[in-house]
Amino acid sequence: MAGRKVLIVYAHQEPNSFNGSLKTVAVEELSKQGCSVTVSDLYAMQFEPRATRNDIVGCLHNSNEFNYAVEMTEAYKKGCLSNDLIEEQKKVQEADLLIFQFPLYWFSMPAIMKGWMDRVLVQGFAHDFPNCYDSGLLKNKLAMFSFTTGGTEEMYAKGSMSGDIRYILWPMQHGIMHFCGVKVLEPHICFAPEYVSEGKRKEMLTAWAQRLKTLWKEEPINCTPEWYFN
Amino acid sequence: MAGRKVLIVYAHQEPNSFNGSLKTVAVEELSKQGCSVTVSDLYAMQFEPRATRNDIVGCLHNSNEFNYAVEMTEAYKKGCLSNDLIEEQKKVQEADLLIFQFPLYWFSMPAIMKGWMDRVLVQGFAHDFPNCYDSGLLKNKLAMFSFTTGGTEEMYAKGSMSGDIRYILWPMQHGIMHFCGVKVLEPHICFAPEYVSEGKRKEMLTAWAQRLKTLWKEEPINCTPEWYFN
Numbered sequence: 001m002a003g004r005k006v007l008i009v010y011a012h013q014e015p016n017s018f019n020g021s022l023k024t025v026a027v028e029e030l031s032k033q034g035c036s037v038t039v040s041d042l043y044a045m046q047f048e049p050r051a052t053r054n055d056i057v058g059c060l061h062n063s064n065e066f067n068y069a070v071e072m073t074e075a076y077k078k079g080c081l082s083n084d085l086i087e088e089q090k091k092v093q094e095a096d097l098l099i100f101q102f103p104l105y106w107f108s109m110p111a112i113m114k115g116w117m118d119r120v121l122v123q124g125f126a127h128d129f130p131n132c133y134d135s136g137l138l139k140n141k142l143a144m145f146s147f148t149t150g151g152t153e154e155m156y157a158k159g160s161m162s163g164d165i166r167y168i169l170w171p172m173q174h175g176i177m178h179f180c181g182v183k184v185l186e187p188h189i190c191f192a193p194e195y196v197s198e199g200k201r202k203e204m205l206t207a208w209a210q211r212l213k214t215l216w217k218e219e220p221i222n223c224t225p226e227w228y229f230n
Numbered sequence: 231m232a233g234r235k236v237l238i239v240y241a242h243q244e245p246n247s248f249n250g251s252l253k254t255v256a257v258e259e260l261s262k263q264g265c266s267v268t269v270s271d272l273y274a275m276q277f278e279p280r281a282t283r284n285d286i287v288g289c290l291h292n293s294n295e296f297n298y299a300v301e302m303t304e305a306y307k308k309g310c311l312s313n314d315l316i317e318e319q320k321k322v323q324e325a326d327l328l329i330f331q332f333p334l335y336w337f338s339m340p341a342i343m344k345g346w347m348d349r350v351l352v353q354g355f356a357h358d359f360p361n362c363y364d365s366g367l368l369k370n371k372l373a374m375f376s377f378t379t380g381g382t383e384e385m386y387a388k389g390s391m392s393g394d395i396r397y398i399l400w401p402m403q404h405g406i407m408h409f410c411g412v413k414v415l416e417p418h419i420c421f422a423p424e425y426v427s428e429g430k431r432k433e434m435l436t437a438w439a440q441r442l443k444t445l446w447k448e449e450p451i452n453c454t455p456e457w458y459f460n
Contacts (some may be wrong), residue, residue, distance in 0.1 A: 109356025
């Protein structure tokens with residue numbers, strides 16, 4: 001929808017990868033709709049995934065015993081977060097929709113994207129107990145996890161060795177996004193693009209563009225254990 | 231047990247933290263038993279979590295389109311992984327038991343530890359389809375996830391907003407360790423150490439030392455969906 005703002009947090013090393021194509025399709029399709037699209041290209045930015053003292057500019061709240069969560073909360077209040085985090089928080093603040101685009105690494109997101117979650121979603125900015133889950137500080141935003149897998153769809157079916165793909169989504173969708181109040185759209189999963197034909201890969205890209213056309217009409221999922229484990 | 235080798239992969243910024251104490255207790259107790267204990271102190275090592283081209287020394291297999299998994303598999307075969315990865319793989323190869331010690335960040339491990347998983351557990355070294363799960367290449371090893379939480383035990387009970395803590399363990403225990411053939415011991419979870427008394431924290435450390443005394447007699451869990459979701 002025209003005027004809506006989208007942040008794509010993107011984690012792939014190779015612009016010519018299938019993930020790169022999915023990202024490009026999203027930028028093109030959403031721009032065509034009149035959305036304003038920003039991309040955080042984590043590898044290109046050499047985004048820092050490690051949660052360290054460097055995330056706080058100036059003096060620590062307690063330099064005798066470094067407590068990352070406490071220091072980050074204090075630094076956020078005082079405007080003393082490192083510049084890269086202030087930049088990312090601005091993008092999140094402005095966005096109506098966050099799209100996370102990545103290849104599944106070990107039943108989860110790549111470390112560089114986990115680092116984005118660990119460092120950007122600071123207490124006071126994204127949540128602040130009891131403002132979590134439905135009253136999280138990022139409510140009124142939407143998020144979607146769009147990713148590729150190495151394994152086929154059959155490998156991620158209920159009863160298979162790797163279990164239902166939804167089991168994997170719990171920490172990401174519920175534990176992170178829902179915790180911050182963000183409403184979660186159905187994930188977009190491209191299974192095993194490396195092991196299908198060029199034609200099939202093109203179909204996957206077309207299907208992604210197609211989904212994005214009606215994205216703003218979608219209802220968020222009901223982000224409770226039932227969605228994941230029943 | 232005397233002679234056994236243990237690798238502790240440890241992710242906390244502060245030596246005086248409760249996680250630091252848990253790590254120290256483990257080193258002391260296991261050394262007392264005659265085990266040989268190695269610690270990978272990820273923050274102290276400034277361990278690189280990002281999966282990039284720098285992980286491969288010399289020429290790429292396909293420099294036109296960088297595919298991390300493919301390049302790492304080839305580099306492993308040719309002995310062309312970066313030195314930090316060769317070092318970590320040696321430690322894993324020698325270990326009978328891997329202990330992962332960390333504070334829970336966003337329903338998972340901190341990015342620096344996820345980066346260890348992403349970069350160290352290379353195909354050909356840790357798994358090599360169809361050698362995964364029970365026939366993974368690291369079979370005959372044990373692993374344990376030992377971590378602290380911000381939330382209390384009640385917050386991670388079945389039916390609570392944050393759901394059963396076991397939901398969180400699926401990607402880590404099953405998706406990573408079991409996938410590589412490693413047998414998983416019951417996790418060791420210290421709930422909300424920051425919000426309990428000093429006396430209670432000391433009890434937690436004693437309980438950890440106590441558990442380690444009989445660790446080698448423990449049976450691994452039955453790492454199937456039933457353990458996690460029933």
